[in-house]
Amino acid sequence: MVGPSIRIKPAGESSKASTVDGGETSHRLIGFLLSQPQSTMNRLYQKPSSCLSIFRLLQPLERQVVMNLLWLETPIPGATMAAWVTREGKRPYQEALSTLQSLHILPQQSTRPGPPQSVKHNLNPTFKASLRQAITGGGTSGSFGILAENDDKHPAPDIEALDAFALERWETILYYMVSSGTGQFPAKPSQGVLYLLQRSGLMATVHGATLQITSAGFQFLLHPPHEQLWELLLQYLQMAEERQMDLVEVLSFLLMLSTTELGKVGIHTIQFIAQVTQALPHAQSYSTENLSATQKAMLEDLRDYGLIRQRTATSRKFSPTRLATTLTSSSPPLPTSAGTGDGSHVQGFIVLETNYRLYAYTDNPLQIAVLNLFVTLKYRFPNLVVGQITRDSVKKALANGITADQIISYLITHAHPQMRKNKPLLPVTVQDQIRLWELERNRVKSQEGYLYTAFASHADYEWVLDYAKKLGVVLWENPSKRCFFGSVEGHMNIRGYIERRSAGNA
Amino acid sequence: MDKPSHLSVIVDLSPTQWAFCAQSTAPPGLPLQTFLSQLLAFLNAHIACKDENTLAVFGAFPGQSVMLYSSTGEAMTSTTEATDPNTYRPFKTLDSTVMSSIAERFNSYDVTEEEEPIGLVGCLTKALCYINRTISVVSASAQGTEGATRSIDPRILVLSVSPDQSSTYIPIMNSIFSAQKLKVTIDVCKVFGADNVFLQQAAHLTGGAYVQIERTDALLQYMMMSFLPPPAIRQLISVPTQDRVDFRAACFCHKRIVEIGFVCSVCLSIFCQPVPVCSTCRTKFPIKTLQRLNASRPLATTPSTPGTPRPLTQKNGAALPRPG
Amino acid sequence: MKAIRGVLLTCDSAVKQILLTMNEKGSFIIEDLDDNHLVIKADEEYRVRRELEAELEKNTYSLE
Secondary structure, three states, X not given: OOOOOEEOOOOOOOXXXXXXXXXXXXXXXXXXXXXXXXXXXXXXXXXHHHHHHHHHHOOHHHHHHHHHHHOOOOOEEXXXXXXXXXXXHHHHHHHHXXXXXXXXXXXXXXXXXXXXXXXXXXXXXXXXXXXXXXHHOOOOOOOOOOEOOOOOOOOOOEHHHHHHHHHHHHHHHHHHHHHOOOOOOOOOOOHHHHHHHHHOOOEEEOOOOOEEEOHHHHHHHOOXXXXXXXXXXXXHHHHHHXXXXXXXXXXXXXXXXXXXXOOOOOOOOHHHHXXXXXXXXXXXXXXXXOOOHHHHHHHHHHHHHOOEEOOOOOOOEEEEOHHHHOOOOOOOOOOOOOOOOOOHHHHOOEEEOOOOEEEEOOOOHHHHHHHOOOOEEEEEEOOEEEEEOOHHHHHHHHHOOOOHHHHHHHHHHOEOHHHHHOOOOOOHHHHHHHHHHHHHHOOEEEEEEEEEEOOOOHHHHHHHXXXXXXXXXXXXXXXXXXXXXXXXXXXXXHHHHHHHHHHHHO | OOOOEEEEEEEEOOHHHXXXXXXXXXXXXXXXXXHHHHHHHHHHHHHHHOXXXXXXXXXXXXXXXXXXXXXXXXXXXXXXXXXXXXXXXXXXXXXXXXXHHHHHHHHOOXXXXXXXXXXXXXXXXXXXXXXXXXXXXXXXXXXXXXXXXXXXXXXXXXXXXXXXXXXXXXXXXXXXXXXXXXXXXXXEEEOOOOOOHHHHHHHXXXXXXXXXXXXXXXXXXXHHHHOOOXXXXXXXXXXXXXXXXXXXXXXXXXXXXXXXXXXXXXXXXXXXXXXXXXXXXXXXXXXXXXXXXHHHOOOOOOOOOOOOOOOOOOOOOOOOOOOO | OEXXXXXXXXXXXXXXXXXXXHHHHOOOEEEEEEOOEEEEOHHHHHHHHHHHHHHHHHOXXXXX
16 A cells, blocks of 8 residues: 655635635725834834734735745745635735735735745734734734723722613713704713714714714615624724824724623534633723823723723723734624514514514614614514505605615514514515615616717717717717717816817818 | 635644654654644634634544634633733734633643543534534524525544544544535645645545645645635645545444455455455455455455554444445 | 807607607707707706606606
8 A cells, every 4th residue: 555645636626616705895994004104114013012913904815825825934936826826816815815915914025026936925024923923922012902800999889880881971972963953952972972972974064063864874874783893983083184193003093892701602603601600700891001191092092982990080090801812803782672682682573464564573773763664663562663664754764875685684683583484584575576666766866967969971970989988987878979978077177178179170 | 705704723733643643753853832822813814714714623642532712612721811002902812812822721631641642533523513513503593695505614624643543544544424514525644754645635525735744834824725715715826735645444343544445245344365255344244255355365464554444343334434 | 169168968769759759849959869868958957857747747647
């Protein structure tokens, strides 16, 4: 018998060739980081915790490429790396390399001409050193947060209290948004939050004083919490520079928070939360001592968003909540929706029937208010709301800028476990009808512009039409009638062109 | 695509074999200490990839199989945890738990006693049971993404230094079949020593990677490139598989690894010599067949056995592995 | 050659017929291009859309 020898599977031999990570969209934060200059990124990469968090936000293939390169001391020839890539992996692999280059994790390739074989891959030395340190531990960066010493007088809050705090803060923001302009006046979030909402275009002032939710805001309400959180934080990052805050410090603090811990054990699935909370009732608090001035200033904002909790505004300790610790993971950022508290809400609470009737097992004012955006609510019981999806209710939602797809995806994500037995999950009639109602709104499309007609000759017509086509402004044309319709943007150019031509002819 | 994956690592911790490994000069040896530090870096890398990734570590000690660590917290032994702001806490917990439980076992060994065979099979079955439970927990709470019935990609990685024990053929084959059924990939990393026939088959039959480490100083790089990528990524970046697999089986009667064996036509049990009655299903074979088979046997009957063949002392169970 | 400022409406032929009928009451159409396209006066767009909406609403059956 002959001993086996290792070989690399030739391209195209892989067993299943179906799922290739093409269409997956990268994380919102990565999109933001792509636009940052190299100097910013290099400063960010000095912290092991930032490197670890950014690494986690990468796509799976990009992570593998980083890991392959992480432990190499010398650059590796591109051809050697590419030999491991299967045929269907070629395109995703190239995309992964270019994303990593844009993030300055891989240095930009010099543009000097040469055969592609001569390309050598090596990680950005700063990133490499920090990520290695993050994985092997050690160093003196202190970037994973310094735990506060236990204080018997003011023990750290337990996890339940933290969850309740995060939920209360977060729902205050959302509930304020959803009930603006309805005549109710719920608890107002802090001034900082209001400013953020306004800056991000989710709310806008109308008639001078009152803040009113915008159509972007309505869409925002239907997003999953994780996305909502990042949407606000990205806006916060964009504001950071205006407020003369150091972007790198702001980012690295957020990323540090994402590596902090709620309890002492990593919590992976909901099943284990119960065990953990029983065993370790107290959450972790971290010390504010090592934070920079900028980061200390951030504490207040983060407290308003519910990411961290401090006992008093001047406390030297803070406890990150679940909103913060799940920033770079996909675990649910909010424990359960308030109300019954038995955890059933995480599973979803909406039952939708083929007769458009909707039962929502909830008494959470936020959820009810969100449903009210596109459902005509009829009855309300202590733990149940009954409503009907009608043409009017959907039309109202559409008028607010919510799309049919958003309504449908909200219904799907919050569907009751009982509904999950159905295939397809939502009644097809209702889905189709919601889409039809959306189409109905768009029976007429209007575009402003100019109708060019009464050309002297066909040659003239062709001449002008060709020019307009080059500009890409032709919306409609008819050669037999010898006229065409051009958009407003192109009019000045076309007019100038005709004038120049007739001047030349004269 | 970007879904969490589960990794169960089985570490072969036979003191004798590691002593051989550390002293070896060709190929250059690897002390256990260095190996463990590289292993921890690899385990941390797995956790680093995704917050929801889960990990379990099993140690195969002489005559024992022990769960050293699990990210769900069943095997928490270390409580003396220093606060270290320089290290990500899950890494710290993982490292200290694994190291302290290994040290604990090693200290309790009596050096003078003869070493029992390592509990590799025990580890395999424990890992499979653990994975089975994790899968059922996840599918019971099937929530969130629609239609995602299997939200974890379970894998087992065996880091082996000990040679084959031919007596474990049947249980290993049975573990392989369970792994296939659970859709668990078994990867094998042979850190030291000759090729391991059974583990080779395990990797082959479950679509895993089998790597014989040629340069021990590059162990970490081997592990990162071959064993870190979850199955989904392996479609894009390939991992080393075997060119030739040693499909030899061990006979049921003497536990020898055989090249030519005799198979019961009813239950497919394997024997190294013609038998009048199948020891598994008790089928009686006609005497004529027996004679014909005996006549056709090759003359050289010394079987090649890496382990010591033991005489049959008990009847085999009803286990029916199908060779290859 | 001449250029006329206006709004190009792209619609289905049923809507176009309604628009043609509406045009008989108060003229707003500049040019009837083809089955799916019309050019109307730019300042009349808002009024036309509102009236069309009301007209279409009459053809909708509602449970309530």
